[in-house]
């Protein structure tokens with residue numbers, strides 16, 4: 001390395017945890033293998049909710065190719081791998097006796113990771129509810145929260161000793177909103193009045209699982225939850241726009257942050273929802289349950305949303321402005337400063353809770369070049385610019401312990417199907433699902449190895465080595 005490169009390195013604290021993330025329904029496939037039960041995403045895809053239909057859910061065939069994927073993780077040199085357990089593999093109908101084959105799959109995966117010094121970070125619910133539970137009302141039914149706790153306890157017992165980081169839920173806002181308000185995600189409902197009810201039951205199930213964890217998990221392993229936390233900003237300083245952005249922030253961000261870290265839902269949005277739709281069905285003791293202390297909070301950041309007041313929007317009284325600047329293949333504005341804003345905001349408004357950025361990444365239209373390699377300088381620039389903002393937050397005193405890139409490999413981007421490529425590994429879905437490390441894979445390996453990010457030189461090069 002040249003002297004000048006050393007000067008342009010932005011170093012991270014010792015022990016900073018670098019990782020990559022995936023989720024079972026987005027990579028595993030193997031829908032019919034080893035007794036796996038039907039998930040709400042299978043049913044949703046069968047009904048036409050997913051581009052590419054049920055076949056797209058075969059995704060990366062990770063259920064069969066997991067050893068190859070673990071080898072890629074080892075090659076990448078990451079300290080941790082965040083993945084989710086498929087509830088329908090462990091309890092095909094949501095409850096009863098666990099299926100040994102499902103548990104054994106995750107046991108083998110965890111053992112292989114531990115052997116390669118990659119720490120497993122397990123998400124319990126990344127959106128694949130057993131369809132049998134949906135048939136009984138899904139998350140709109142409080143009973144699902146108790147079923148979730150049983151499922152969580154089973155995993156704590158089986159894997160607890162080897163999993164240092166657990167996450168109860170992935171982005172409960174997205175489950176409540178895209179699954180039950182807009183219907184873009186499974187179970188595909190358009191019933192805005194269910195938002196607060198579903199969100200509440202998700203949080204109750206989180207609290208129950210945290211309490212079970214305290215009894216069952218070995219000392220030293222930690223539990224938290226991951227939240228979708230995008231800044232919601234006003235389009236102008238007109239009072240109506242400012243109020244609209246504030247309301248959106250309350251529904252998207254504060255609803256969850258306040259309940260988990262302050263022990264109450266924000267009064268403004270609670271009143272608003274109760275008046276226009278329906279409030280959360282809170283029972284005595286729920287507030288304390290939800291605010292059961294967690295060991296860390298997972299922050300998932302991709303972009304921001306800018307709001308213009310619109311009284312015709314029933315849910316939040318605003319509409320979203322189209323992005324002003326460059327976007328990713330998701331149509332999301334590239335706004336790295338937002339990561340700094342989110343991290344410092346949590347620190348300021350909620351105190352010094354340990355944070356992990358449990359997802360950050362971007363989709364671009366990658367394809368192999370004539371030389372067979374996949375050059376993705378946009379992803380490298382995206383990640384680098386976000387790491388710079390993360391570093392800024394660390395310098396400002398925010399307690400961020402690690403970052404997980406979304407994602408290890410191209411995978412099923414929910415209703416969009418297989419063509420939104422977020423991976424560091426390119427997956428050739430047409431030819432045997434071959435994995436090809438992209439240029440960003442090599443770039444991230446260097447970040448991990450050096451525990452530092454190299455800043456671009458005056459010519460702006462060094463991105464596609």
Ligand code: GCO
Pocket residue numbers: 023026170171174228300359406413414422
């Ligand atoms: C989410 C999920 C991931 C997505 C990723 C890109 O944050 O929506 O956790 O499953 O695939 O965020 O949209």
